[in-house]
Amino acid sequence: MDAELIAMQLFSGVALGAILIMVALGLSIIFGMLGVVNFAHGALFMVGAYAGLWVASLTGSFWWGLLIAPIAIGAFGMLIERFLIRPLYKRSIDDPLLLTFGLGYVLVEAVRIVFGSDGIPFQAPPELAGVADLGIGFFPIYRLFVVAVVAVVLVLLWLGLEKTKFGLIVRAGAKDPQIMRVLGVDIAKVWLLVFGLGIGLTALGGVLAAPMRNVNPEMGSLVLAEAFVVTVIGGMGSLVGAVVAGLLVGVAISMTALFAPEMATIVMFALMALVLLVKPQGLFGKPVRG
Numbered sequence: 001m002d003a004e005l006i007a008m009q010l011f012s013g014v015a016l017g018a019i020l021i022m023v024a025l026g027l028s029i030i031f032g033m034l035g036v037v038n039f040a041h042g043a044l045f046m047v048g049a050y051a052g053l054w055v056a057s058l059t060g061s062f063w064w065g066l067l068i069a070p071i072a073i074g075a076f077g078m079l080i081e082r083f084l085i086r087p088l089y090k091r092s093i094d095d096p097l098l099l100t101f102g103l104g105y106v107l108v109e110a111v112r113i114v115f116g117s118d119g120i121p122f123q124a125p126p127e128l129a130g131v132a133d134l135g136i137g138f139f140p141i142y143r144l145f146v147v148a149v150v151a152v153v154l155v156l157l158w159l160g161l162e163k164t165k166f167g168l169i170v171r172a173g174a175k176d177p178q179i180m181r182v183l184g185v186d187i188a189k190v191w192l193l194v195f196g197l198g199i200g201l202t203a204l205g206g207v208l209a210a211p212m213r214n215v216n217p218e219m220g221s222l223v224l225a226e227a228f229v230v231t232v233i234g235g236m237g238s239l240v241g242a243v244v245a246g247l248l249v250g251v252a253i254s255m256t257a258l259f260a261p262e263m264a265t266i267v268m269f270a271l272m273a274l275v276l277l278v279k280p281q282g283l284f285g286k287p288v289r290g
Contacts, residue, residue: 015147043104044220052068119216170190
């Protein structure tokens with residue numbers, strides 16, 4: 001098989017992995033800080049794509065959609081945390097899970113009512129159309145842009161968590177929220193912002209993914225499954241794990257699609273099973289002590 005084709009498929013896997021990283025990061029941040037398994041995450045990915053499409057259609061600019069949609073959906077996520085999830089924190093962990101599971105269905109049906117069930121194309125901006133010569137072959141400029149955006153977001157997120165006072169509070173609160181309360185930190189406000197950040201990241205992933213696939217109400221279902229696989233492989237709550245596992249799963253799916261297309265979806269679950277057999281806590285997760 002042509003080495004150039006393999007190289008291009010490998011890079012396609014990196015682009016797919018970049019989208020999965022955005023969604024899995026949101027899941028990991030929310031679970032790591034709040035302990036909430038958010039089953040509405042895929043639906044909010046889809047809502048982010050529709051929000052970007054709607055803003056772009058109103059303004060005539062993809063760039064406004066890319067900027068405004070994640071902020072708006074992140075703010076919507078904060079409302080979800082404040083009025084739906086927060087009352088359930090002192091109850092069983094199953095209650096927020098079931099609530100977000102139902103919320104996901106509500107969001108999908110609401111979008112279907114407003115926009116219909118048919119897919120809607122979302123064109124990339126003209127300046128990102130076409131292909132670029134990477135020396136090993138030609139690759140879509142838009143996918144290069146997606147990889148670059150995700151890289152910038154990762155750097156900014158790392159700086160925010162490692163080099164700021166808010167990041168210190170988030171990391172400390174994830175380990176011991178009770179201590180943070182004793183120190184006078186309004187942990188409820190921190191949880192609100194963290195949940196909004198996690199939802200904003202998945203909405204950004206939805207907008208970035210939209211030009212690579214039709215925008216439709218069901219687009220979040222497979223992404224949710226893929227994001228959970230990435231999160232489990234990387235380790236629940238591990239941001240480094242989400243990045244490494246996102247790239248690993250993206251490349252595995254892309255390369256399998258080249259050699260055995262019918263196995264492309266199955267391979268990520270096989271990979272997850274293999275990792276869990278060797279490291280039940282995931283690649284970068286903390287061992288659970290009995």
